[in-house]
Amino acid sequence: MGLVYEPVDLEREAFEDLRGFIEKLLSKPAPGSAGRTGAWRLYRPAVDAGRCIKCGICWLYCPDDVISWAPKGLPIIDYSYCKGCGICSSVCPVKAIDMVLEGE
Amino acid sequence: MKVKVLMGNTAVAEAVRMADVDVVSAYPITPQTIIVERIADMVERGELKARYVRVESEHSALAVVYGASASGARVFTATSSHDLLYMYEMLWWVANSRLPIVMAVVTRAIGPPWSIHSDHQDALTVRDAGWIMGFASSVEEAFDITLQAYRVGEDGRVLLPVMVALDGFTLSHTSEPVRLPEESEVREWLPPREPLPFKLEPGSYFSVGNLGPDEVAMELRWYVWRAMERAKHVMREVSVDYARRFDRSTHSLVEEFKTGDARYLVVLAGAWSGDAMEAADMLRDEGYPVGVARLRYIRPFPAEELRELATSVRAVLVIDRAVSMGHMGVIAGDLVAATRGKVVVKNIIAGLGGVDMGPEDFKSIVKGFVEEYESGALDSWFYAEWYMPWVRGR
Amino acid sequence: MSIPWLASRRTRGVLPGNPACSGCPHNIGLKVLGRVVGDRAILVVPAGCTSIIAGYWPREGLEFPLLHVPFASAAAVASGVRAALDVGGRGDAIVVVWSGDGGAADIGFATLSGAATRNEDILVIVSDNEAYMNTGVQASGTTMWKALTTTSPVLGKTEERKDIALLTLMHKVPYVATASIGYPSDLAEKIRRASEIKGFKLIHLHSPCPPGWRFDSDKTVLVAKLAVETGAWILWEYDRGNFKISPPSTPYRDKSRRKPLTEYIKLQGRLAHLTEEDIREIERRIDENWNLILRLEEYYASHVKA
Numbered sequence: 088m089g090l091v092y093e094p095v096d097l098e099r100e101a102f103e104d105l106r107g108f109i110e111k112l113l114s115k116p117a118p119g120s121a122g123r124t125g126a127w128r129l130y131r132p133a134v135d136a137g138r139c140i141k142c143g144i145c146w147l148y149c150p151d152d153v154i155s156w157a158p159k160g161l162p163i164i165d166y167s168y169c170k171g172c173g174i175c176s177s178v179c180p181v182k183a184i185d186m187v188l189e190g191e
Numbered sequence: 192m193k194v195k196v197l198m199g200n201t202a203v204a205e206a207v208r209m210a211d212v213d214v215v216s217a218y219p220i221t222p223q224t225i226i227v228e229r230i231a232d233m234v235e236r237g238e239l240k241a242r243y244v245r246v247e248s249e250h251s252a253l254a255v256v257y258g259a260s261a262s263g264a265r266v267f268t269a270t271s272s273h274d275l276l277y278m279y280e281m282l283w284w285v286a287n288s289r290l291p292i293v294m295a296v297v298t299r300a301i302g303p304p305w306s307i308h309s310d311h312q313d314a315l316t317v318r319d320a321g322w323i324m325g326f327a328s329s330v331e332e333a334f335d336i337t338l339q340a341y342r343v344g345e346d347g348r349v350l351l352p353v354m355v356a357l358d359g360f361t362l363s364h365t366s367e368p369v370r371l372p373e374e375s376e377v378r379e380w381l382p383p384r385e386p387l388p389f390k391l392e393p394g395s396y397f398s399v400g401n402l403g404p405d406e407v408a409m410e411l412r413w414y415v416w417r418a419m420e421r422a423k424h425v426m427r428e429v430s431v432d433y434a435r436r437f438d439r440s441t442h443s444l445v446e447e448f449k450t451g452d453a454r455y456l457v458v459l460a461g462a463w464s465g466d467a468m469e470a471a472d473m474l475r476d477e478g479y480p481v482g483v484a485r486l487r488y489i490r491p492f493p494a495e496e497l498r499e500l501a502t503s504v505r506a507v508l509v510i511d512r513a514v515s516m517g518h519m520g521v522i523a524g525d526l527v528a529a530t531r532g533k534v535v536v537k538n539i540i541a542g543l544g545g546v547d548m549g550p551e552d553f554k555s556i557v558k559g560f561v562e563e564y565e566s567g568a569l570d571s572w573f574y575a576e577w578y579m580p581w582v583r584g585r
Numbered sequence: 586m587s588i589p590w591l592a593s594r595r596t597r598g599v600l601p602g603n604p605a606c607s608g609c610p611h612n613i614g615l616k617v618l619g620r621v622v623g624d625r626a627i628l629v630v631p632a633g634c635t636s637i638i639a640g641y642w643p644r645e646g647l648e649f650p651l652l653h654v655p656f657a658s659a660a661a662v663a664s665g666v667r668a669a670l671d672v673g674g675r676g677d678a679i680v681v682v683w684s685g686d687g688g689a690a691d692i693g694f695a696t697l698s699g700a701a702t703r704n705e706d707i708l709v710i711v712s713d714n715e716a717y718m719n720t721g722v723q724a725s726g727t728t729m730w731k732a733l734t735t736t737s738p739v740l741g742k743t744e745e746r747k748d749i750a751l752l753t754l755m756h757k758v759p760y761v762a763t764a765s766i767g768y769p770s771d772l773a774e775k776i777r778r779a780s781e782i783k784g785f786k787l788i789h790l791h792s793p794c795p796p797g798w799r800f801d802s803d804k805t806v807l808v809a810k811l812a813v814e815t816g817a818w819i820l821w822e823y824d825r826g827n828f829k830i831s832p833p834s835t836p837y838r839d840k841s842r843r844k845p846l847t848e849y850i851k852l853q854g855r856l857a858h859l860t861e862e863d864i865r866e867i868e869r870r871i872d873e874n875w876n877l878i879l880r881l882e883e884y885y886a887s888h889v890k891a
Contacts, residue, residue, distance in 0.1 A: 088670065088797070090613070090757035097348045097421050097424055097425070097789075097885035098347075098348065098709065098730065098889070100348075100417070100421065101347060101349075101418075101421060102347075102641045103346065104414055104417050104418065105350070105387070105388060106656065106731045107410070107414065108289065108388060108414040109388055109389060109644070110412065111403075111407050111410050111414070112289075112388070112399060112400065112411060113289070113389060113391070113397040113398065113399060113643075114398045114403075114639075114640055114641075114642050114643050114645040115396065115397055115643065115644065115645055116396050116398075116600055116645045116646075116647065116649075117396075117640075117644040117645065118601045118602045118644075118646045119601070119602035119644065120600065120602060120604065120639075120640030120641050120644035120645060121602055121603055121604035121611035121640070121641060122438050123602065123603075123604065124601075124602045125605075127607060128388060128676055130634070134558040134674065142588070143588040143589065143592060144588070146588065147588050147591065147769055148593060148613060148769070148806050149598045150599070150605065150608060150609050150610070150612035150613050150616070150805070151601050151602070151603070151612060152597055152598075152601055152612075152616055153601045153602075157591055157592065158588075158589040158592065163759075165601055167601075169601075169804075170607040172607040172608035172795075172803055172805070173608070173801070173802060173803025173804040174608055174802070174803050174806055176803060177803040177804065177806065177807055178806050178807075180854055185263035186803070209689075212666060213669065213672045214668045214669055216661075216664075241672075242672060243666040244665070244703070245666055245854065246661060246698070246699055247695055247696070247698065247699030247702070248665075248695060248699070250657060250658060250696070251658065251660075251664075251695075251699055252661075254654065254655075254658035254659075254661035254662045254664075255661045255662070255664050255665035255668070256665055256694070257654070257656075257658070257662055258652070258662035258663060258664065258666040258667075258668075258669070259665035259668050260665070260669070261652055261662075261665075261666065261667065261669075262627075262665070262666045262669035262670055263889065264665075264668065264669035264672055264675055266671070273882055281655060281658060284658075286653055288692065293789070294625055300680060302732050306809065319589075325753035381657065383665065391627055391650050391652055391666060392650065392670060392673075392675055392678065393624070393625050393626065393627060393650065393675065393677070393678045393679075394624070394629070394650070395650045396645075396648060396649070396650060396784070397645065397650065397651075398639050398640065398645040398647070398649075398650075398653065399651065399652045399653060400652070400653035401641065401642045401643075401644075401645060402636065402637060402639075402640075402641055402642055403640055403641060403643070404642070405640025428681060451836070470888035484642065484694040486637025511697070521666050526822065528715075535662065
């Protein structure tokens with residue numbers, strides 16, 4: 088059989104394909120993988136700095152890790168991603184976090 | 192190069208040893224089992240430095256080698272029949288991840304009723320997933336295709352899993368001489384695997400296969416498609432290179448037998464091709480200009496080769512050992528599509544459930560086909576028949 | 586492990602803004618896991634809530650090397666990852682299967698059992714929210730008796746729950762524990778201990794689910810703690826021959842110190858239909874379970890390795 092196969096620039100095509108394939112198959116850790124989830128929130132947690140005993144329990148239980156806390160420091164909430172679940176408020180041993188209706 | 196008498200199954204195991212795989216996992220099923228028994232023996236004796244994982248199912252066998260391949264290992268598994276079907280979803284997961292896993296499929300009929308004998312329904316049923324699929328027709332070729340599977344699958348231009356099909360018993364349990372290359376030469380020809388397309392290890396902060404837009408899911412399938420297309424070129428290249436290196440005749444995707452001046456072409460795949468070629472020889476003696484095209488690979492489908500061969504004859508006879516119910520034989524369907532309906536094709540479904548086929552069977556089928564064509568009875572462009580001589584009228 | 590220690594860790598596990606539901610218990614568990622072993626771990630995740638939580642392409646919502654895998658395959662894939670890493674000289678890696686109850690106790694049970702039998706050097710964490718939550722709250726093998734789900738919508742589930750931790754223990758593996766997202770420090774301790782053991786480890790993590798159990802999203806931790814405080818969920822740990830009830834559950838060996846079961850039940854919409862008789866029956870089953878766990882503790886205490 089006289090089939091002659093054209094030399095094809097397979098390397099170049101394959102390299103570009105591989106790059107595209109990997110880009111589409113893999114995902115890289117980054118905040119906001121579901122967008123700005125702060126928009127889900129109906130109630131926002133508000134920390135009463137005067138009452139807070141800086142124990143870190145709110146940090147411990149926050150499911151979305153949106154609370155920054157260092158030992159002996161006040162918790163700082165990232166409202167762009169806080170979903171407003173209210174767990175921080177419910178676990179606070181001194182009731183220093185109030186859930187406030189958004190827009191109020 | 193030394194010649195050793197091996198069974199199909201042990202030849203595959205020998206190729207796996209020479210490929211120096213890292214992880215093997217499998218579950219027993221007749222007629223495959225001897226392959227992995229042999230490999231387990233090699234591992235326990237220290238002849239192959241690999242981890243052998245004894246799993247509780249075939250689904251897990253492919254899952255284990257999937258995980259190992261994702262973390263950079265060269266892997267192997269083997270299966271048959273029902274257990275290939277039990278792997279079904281994993282086959283897709285592997286293909287879409289483009290991990291170059293090599294798996295032997297010792298073909299066997301699917302029940303009920305129980306049968307341990309060969310047809311091609313198991314392998315051909317999974318043809319759409321995205322695996323390269325080779326079909327051996329001799330013990331030596333089972334060895335060759337297994338070794339080439341690693342070279343082709345791991346090639347950066349391909350990166351696809353490869354299935355090596357060999358007929359249950361007629362190849363798997365049949366002893367034939369095999370010309371074994373020197374191990375050092377094989378090591379040189381098949382260097383250790385590059386961990387592509389990705390390698391999962393501690394610190395590799397990425398996830399594989401996240402939910403995403405539908406367009407991404409479709410595009411990933413397109414990349415598999417493109418890799419399949421490129422694979423044809425790479426497979427031709429690798430088979431030529433292998434033949435030169437290890438003193439084999441050069442068959443790439445299709446083996447041709449007396450096709451040069453043939454007026455009628457028989458197309459088929461697998462171990463029974465030898466019988467078909469013997470029948471073609473007998474028919475030649477009787478004046479029938481018959482040639483045989485034996486598919487060494489079913490996926491990617493060697494459409495270019497077959498188109499050229501099929502369009503230079505009067506009519507094509509495809510003998511299928513697997514059927515797509517409600518349509519036609521699997522290879523026939525592919526061939527009709529590849530030749531765009533421009534060729535007169537007849538399809539015979541035969542050998543299902545392991546029914547034995549000898550040269551005389553092929554002779555009578557092919558003779559009938561030629562006579563039918565020449566009498567003008569083969570007028571429709573395509574039809575299929577079941578070859579069951581023990582049933583009156585078939 | 587202390588809160589400051591966990592907070593000081595560089596690997597976070599969970600990244601803000603991932604697709605988990607508001608108040609999701611899995612995220613709490615994943616956060617603890619990441620904080621403890623995120624620098625050495627690889628996650629293998631079968632179908633389930635975490636298939637979503639892991640994020641939407643091109644972003645990953647978690648901070649782990651992570652492999653999504655088919656539902657029934659996780660413990661086998663992890664076995665393969667383990668084998669490859671061992672061959673490749675990465676014995677330091679911790680291969681973790683992060684699975685839901687369906688992926689471990691139902692469809693993936695044979696796979697889990699196989700890996701446990703082989704004593705694969707992997708850690709399986711079953712984050713158990715007691716139903717197929719990701720597909721919309723269908724009953725699973727671990728759904729509690731009588732709980733309403735979308736496939737037991739009127740009468741509640743008619744079968745008893747499957748105890749995946751004890752089933753795993755009977756595979757004679759080196760480490761099995763129960764844990765709760767209500768007790769992150771206890772969970773962190775258990776993850777650390779498990780990560781130092783070679784062989785098969787399983788942690789059965791109780792993860793109350795706000796939408797699935799029908800309670801408000803701020804009550805996840807409260808419900809989880811009440812499960813322990815009422816004795817409905819018992820925290821225990823088996824470590825190479827030693828079987829101990831864990832500190833958070835220790836007081837409740839004494840039934841009189843347990844909170845009334847109704848405190849746990851009344852918060853959950855899935856149990857709102859229970860009759861007093863049903864509650865008595867659940868209590869009886871809890872007592873029976875305590876008897877079994879206390880007997881096991883006694884048994885292993887008398888068989889401690891020298």
